[in-house]
Amino acid sequence: MSANTLSVRGLCKNYGGVAAVSGVDFDLAPGEILALIGPNGAGKSTCFNMLNGQFPPSAGSIKMFGEELVGKKPRQIWRMGVGRTFQITATFGSMTVLENVQMALISFHDRLRALWPFAGGLYQEQAFQLLELVGMATQAGRPCSVLAYGDLKRVELAVALANSPKLLLMDEPTAGMAPKERIELMQLTADIVKQRGISVLFTEHDMDVVFTHANRIMVLSRGRVVAEGKPKEVRENPEVQATYLGTGAVYDHSKDTGAA
Amino acid sequence: MSFLFIQFLNGLASASSLFLVASGLSIIFGVSRIVNFAHGSFYMLGAYMAFTLVHKLSGGTIFGFWGGVVLAAAAVAVVGALVEMILLRRIYQAPELLQLLATFGLVLIVQDLVLTIWGPEDLLGPRAPGLRGAIDIFGQSFPQYDFVLIILGPVVLGLLWLLFHRTRWGTLIRAATQDREMVAALGVNQSWLFTSVFTLGAFLAGLGGAVQLPREAVNHVMDLQIITEAFVIVVIGGLGSVLGAFLAAVIIGELNAFGILIFPQLTLVLTFLVMAVILVVRPWGLLGKPEGVVRGGAGAERPIKPLSPTGRNATVALLVALLALPMISGNYGLSVASEVLIYTLFAASLHFMMGTGGMVSFGHAAYFGLGSYGAALTVKYFGVPMLAALVAGPAVAGIAALVFGWFCVRLSGVYLAMLTLAFAQIAYAVVFQWSSFTGGDNGLIGIWPAPWAASPTAFYYLSLLLCGGGIVAVRRITFAPFGYTLRACRDSALRADSIGIDLARHRWYGFTLAGFFAGIAGSLYAFLKGSVFPDTISIATSVDALVMVLLGGVQTLAGPIVGAATYKILHVSISSYTDQWRTALGVIIIVLVVAFPMGIVGFIQNRLLRSGRVEDAA
Numbered sequence: 001m002s003a004n005t006l007s008v009r010g011l012c013k014n015y016g017g018v019a020a021v022s023g024v025d026f027d028l029a030p031g032e033i034l035a036l037i038g039p040n041g042a043g044k045s046t047c048f049n050m051l052n053g054q055f056p057p058s059a060g061s062i063k064m065f066g067e068e069l070v071g072k073k074p075r076q077i078w079r080m081g082v083g084r085t086f087q088i089t090a091t092f093g094s095m096t097v098l099e100n101v102q103m104a105l106i107s108f109h110d111r112l113r114a115l116w117p118f119a120g121g122l123y124q125e126q127a128f129q130l131l132e133l134v135g136m137a138t139q140a141g142r143p144c145s146v147l148a149y150g151d152l153k154r155v156e157l158a159v160a161l162a163n164s165p166k167l168l169l170m171d172e173p174t175a176g177m178a179p180k181e182r183i184e185l186m187q188l189t190a191d192i193v194k195q196r197g198i199s200v201l202f203t204e205h206d207m208d209v210v211f212t213h214a215n216r217i218m219v220l221s222r223g224r225v226v227a228e229g230k231p232k233e234v235r236e237n238p239e240v241q242a243t244y245l246g247t248g249a250v251y252d253h254s255k256d257t258g259a260a
Numbered sequence: 261m262s263f264l265f266i267q268f269l270n271g272l273a274s275a276s277s278l279f280l281v282a283s284g285l286s287i288i289f290g291v292s293r294i295v296n297f298a299h300g301s302f303y304m305l306g307a308y309m310a311f312t313l314v315h316k317l318s319g320g321t322i323f324g325f326w327g328g329v330v331l332a333a334a335a336v337a338v339v340g341a342l343v344e345m346i347l348l349r350r351i352y353q354a355p356e357l358l359q360l361l362a363t364f365g366l367v368l369i370v371q372d373l374v375l376t377i378w379g380p381e382d383l384l385g386p387r388a389p390g391l392r393g394a395i396d397i398f399g400q401s402f403p404q405y406d407f408v409l410i411i412l413g414p415v416v417l418g419l420l421w422l423l424f425h426r427t428r429w430g431t432l433i434r435a436a437t438q439d440r441e442m443v444a445a446l447g448v449n450q451s452w453l454f455t456s457v458f459t460l461g462a463f464l465a466g467l468g469g470a471v472q473l474p475r476e477a478v479n480h481v482m483d484l485q486i487i488t489e490a491f492v493i494v495v496i497g498g499l500g501s502v503l504g505a506f507l508a509a510v511i512i513g514e515l516n517a518f519g520i521l522i523f524p525q526l527t528l529v530l531t532f533l534v535m536a537v538i539l540v541v542r543p544w545g546l547l548g549k550p551e552g553v554v555r556g557g558a559g560a561e562r563p564i565k566p567l568s569p570t571g572r573n574a575t576v577a578l579l580v581a582l583l584a585l586p587m588i589s590g591n592y593g594l595s596v597a598s599e600v601l602i603y604t605l606f607a608a609s610l611h612f613m614m615g616t617g618g619m620v621s622f623g624h625a626a627y628f629g630l631g632s633y634g635a636a637l638t639v640k641y642f643g644v645p646m647l648a649a650l651v652a653g654p655a656v657a658g659i660a661a662l663v664f665g666w667f668c669v670r671l672s673g674v675y676l677a678m679l680t681l682a683f684a685q686i687a688y689a690v691v692f693q694w695s696s697f698t699g700g701d702n703g704l705i706g707i708w709p710a711p712w713a714a715s716p717t718a719f720y721y722l723s724l725l726l727c728g729g730g731i732v733a734v735r736r737i738t739f740a741p742f743g744y745t746l747r748a749c750r751d752s753a754l755r756a757d758s759i760g761i762d763l764a765r766h767r768w769y770g771f772t773l774a775g776f777f778a779g780i781a782g783s784l785y786a787f788l789k790g791s792v793f794p795d796t797i798s799i800a801t802s803v804d805a806l807v808m809v810l811l812g813g814v815q816t817l818a819g820p821i822v823g824a825a826t827y828k829i830l831h832v833s834i835s836s837y838t839d840q841w842r843t844a845l846g847v848i849i850i851v852l853v854v855a856f857p858m859g860i861v862g863f864i865q866n867r868l869l870r871s872g873r874v875e876d877a878a
C-alpha cells in the first residue's frame with residue numbers, strides 16, 4: 001500500500017501515429033491540489049481520460065494507493081473513489097439538478113436495479129447538501145437541459161462529490177464562467193477538498209485560478225511534462241516562460257468566450 | 261461443381277436487384293438522414309409500372325421491353341420527387357423516427373393504390389425479348405437474362421461512382437453525407453440537393469423492381485419483403501456507403517443462393533444471423549461510420565413527474581369508465597376494448613424500451629408474437645390451463661428478449677433498430693417455416709380461454725387486470741431507480757459510465773423487461789383471438805406498435821396509452837366504413853406527423869406549458 005493517492009509512471013497515448021501524451025510521470029499526495037497546465041492540444045484531457053479509464057493508455061502505469069488502474073473501466077475506477085468533471089459538461093439533460101445528484105447517490109449505494117421505490121425520494125437530503133455545497137440548492141428543481149453552462153459545471157462538481165471521492169479529476173472546472181464566478185467556485189472547491197482531505201488534479205486556462213489554488217503545477221507541452229514544481233518555481237522557470245507563458249497563450253481567454 | 265457455379269451466378273443475379281434498391285436507400289439516408297420505409301414501395305411501383313408499360317409498349321421488341329423498364333423507373337423517380345417536395349420537405353426538422361413513420365404512411369397508401377389499380381392477383385411479366393434463352397455453362401443451363409442482371413449491378417455501381425466522384429453534384433452529395441450543416445453554410449441550395457437525391461434513390465428502386473419483371477411474379481406484398489432485405493443490406497454495408505451496399509448485396513445474394521442448398525427451410529434465418537454477427541463485430545457495418553443517436557422526440561426531454569392531482573383524477577375517472585364499460589357495451593365492443601387494452605400494454609412496453617431506454621426497436625413484434633406463440637404452444641402441446649399459458653407466454657418472450665437483447669444493446673441508433681428488426685424477422689422465419697411445430701402459415705387455432713374467462717365480459721376484465729396492471733408496473737419501474745438508470749444511460753453514456761453505471765448490462769435488463777411485458781400482451785392476444793398466426797411477429801405488427809408510441813408522443817409517459825387507444829380505435833372505425841383503411845390510416849399518420857411532431861400528448865403538454873398551466877406534466 002503506497003501512501004500516494006496517485007502515482008503515474010511512463011504514461012503514453014498514441015492516436016494512430018500521433019503521440020498525444022508521451023512518458024508522463026507524477027505523484028499526487030493525499031489532500032494535494034495539483035494543476036496540469038499547457039496550451040491547447042497539449043494532452044491534458046487525454047491524461048484525464050486515461051486516469052479515469054475512459055481510454056486505455058498505450059503504455060505506462062497508473063496506481064491509486066498502490067492499486068493499478070490501467071485496464072479498469074471508468075465505472076470501476078469511480079467505485080474506487082474517483083470523481084470526475086468533463087471539459088464539456090456531461091449531465092443527464094432530462095433530469096433535474098437534484099435528480100442528477102440523486103442518480104449518482106443511487107449508484108453509490110448500489111440501488112440501480114431497484115424496481116419499486118420512487119427514485120425521486122431516495123437520498124434527497126444528501127443530494128440537497130451536496131447542492132448547497134456548490135451553491136445550486138436554489139435551482140434543484142430545474143432540468144439540467146436549461147441550465148447556464150457555469151451552473152452545469154457546479155452540478156458536475158456536486159455529482160463528482162457524491163461518492164465521497166478520494167480523488168477529484170477536474171477538466172477545466174471553471175471554463176464558461178465569469179471571472180468572479182471562477183474565483184468563487186475554485187475557492188469553494190479548495191475549501192471542500194481541504195476539509196475532506198481529497199486530492200485534486202485539475203486543468204485550467206485561467207492562470208489566476210491556477211496560481212491561487214494549486215499546491216503544485218505541472219506544465220504539459222506536446223504530451224510531455226516540461227516543468228513541474230511549486231507555483232513560484234514554475235512561474236520563474238525560464239523554459240516555461242519561453243515555451244508557454246511567454247507566448248501569451250496563458251492569459252488568452254478567447255477560448256472561453258467562444259472566440260477561438 | 262458446375263452446379264455450384266450456377267448457384268454462384270444465381271446469387272450474383274439476385275444481388276444486382278438487391279443492390280439497386282439498397283444503394284438508393286443508402287444514398288437517401290446518407291444525405292437526408294431519412295430511413296425511407298417507402299423505398300420498398302418504390303420498388304413495387306417500379307415492378308407494376310414496368311408490367312403495364314412493357315405490355316403497352318412492346319409487342320415483343322427489345323426496345324419496347326427495355327424502354328418500358330426505363331420508363332417505369334423514370335415514372336417512379338417522378339413519384340419520388342413529388343413525395344420529397346410535397347411531404348418530406350415539411351418534416352426534415354422532425355425527429356428521425358417521425359420521418360420514418362411518415363414514410364410508413366406512404367407504404368400504406370401505395371399498398372392500397374396498387375391493389376386498386378392492378379388488383380390483388382399476382383401478375384406474371386413477359387420474358388425479355390432477345391434474352392429468353394439459356395446459356396450452357398459446364399453442361400448446366402443458365403438464363404441469358406440473368407447474365408444481363410449480373411452485369412447490371414457492377415455497371416450501376418460504376419456509374420454511381422462516376423456520378424459521385426466526377427461531377428460537382430456528386431461532390432456536394434458526398435460533402436453533405438459527411439456534414440450537412442457545412443454544405444448549407446457553403447450556400448448550396450439544399451432543397452434542390454435533397455430533391456435530386458431522393459429522385460435518384462427512387463429511380464434506382466424503381467429500376468430494381470422493373471428488372472425483376474421477367475424473373476418473378478409481381479405482387480402486392482413485395483414492398484415489405486424487399487424493404488427488409490434492403491435494410492439488412494444497407495446496415496451490413498454501412499449506412500450511406502454505396503460500395504458497402506454492393507458488397508453486402510453480393511453477400512446476401514450468395515447467402516440466399518447457397519443457403520437454400522444447406523438449410524432450405526431457414527434461408528431467412530441465415531441472412532439475419534449473418535447480419536447479427538457482422539454488426540456485433542463491426543457495429544457500423546462493413547464500410548460505415550459511427551452514427552449519432554436516434555431520438556424519438558424533438559429537443560431535450562423534460563423531467564418526468566408523478567401525476568398531478570388533475571392527472572390522478574382523470575386516471576381514476578378513466579378506470580371507473582373502463583370498469584363500467586360492460587354495462588353499456590355489447591360483446592363486440594368488449595372484444596374491441598380488450599384488444600385496445602392489449603395493444604396499450606404492447607405500446608407501453610415499447611415505449612419503456614425506446615422512450616425510457618432510448619433503444620428504438622423496429623422489431624418489437626417479436627416479443628408480442630413469441631408471447632402469443634409461447635402461450636399457444638404450451639396449450640397445444642402440454643394442454644396446460646390458460647393461467648399457466650399466460651405465464652409461459654411472457655416467459656418465452658422474456659427469454660427471447662434476453663438472448664436477442666444481449667446482441668442489440670451493444671449497438672445504438674439506427675443500427676440497433678435494424679438489429680431488432682433482424683431478430684424479429686428471424687423469429688418470424690422460424691415460426692413461419694417450422695410448420696410441423698408451429699403450424700406455419702396456418703397458425704395454431706383453438707386457443708380458447710378457460711371457461712371462467714370465456715365470456716367477453718370476463719375476458720375483458722381479465723385483460724383490464726393484466727394490461728392495466730402491466731401498465732402500472734411499467735410506470736412504477738420508470739419512476740424507480742432502474743427507470744432512472746435507463747434514462748441516465750440514454751441521456752449521457754459518458755456521465756453514466758463515470759458514475760458507476762454498467763451501460764450494456766442495464767440496457768440489457770431493460771430490453772428484457774420490455775420484451776417480457778410485450779409477451780404478457782401477446783399471450784392475452786392469443787386467447788382473445790383463439791388463434792395465433794405468424795403475422796403477430798411481422799413487420800406490420802412492429803410498425804403498429806411504433807405508430808402507437810409515436811402517435812402519442814415518445815417523450816411522454818401517457819403517450820403510448822393515448823397513442824394505442826387512438827390508433828386502434830381509428831383502425832377499427834375506419835375499416836368498418838371503407839375497405840381502404842390503409843389509405844385512410846396512411847393519410848392520418850402523415851397528417852399527424854406533419855401537424856403534431858411531438859405526438860398527441862406532447863402537443864397537448866406543449867400547449868399547456870405555453871399557456872403556463874402546468875409546469876412539467878408527465
Ligand SMILES: Nc1ncnc2c1ncn2[C@@H]1O[C@H](COP(=O)(O)OP(=O)(O)OP(=O)(O)O)[C@@H](O)[C@H]1O
Pocket residue numbers: 015020038039040041042043044045046047087
Ligand atoms: N480521439 C482522438 N483521436 C485522435 N486524436 C486525438 C483524440 N483526442 C485528442 N486527440 C489529439 O491529442 C492531442 C491532445 O488532445 P487533448 O484533448 O488531450 O488536449 P488538451 O490539452 O486537453 O487541449 P485543450 O486545452 O484544448 O482541451 C491533440 O492534438 C488532439 O488533437
Ligand SMILES: [Mg+2]
Pocket residue numbers: 044045046087171
Ligand atoms: Mg482538454
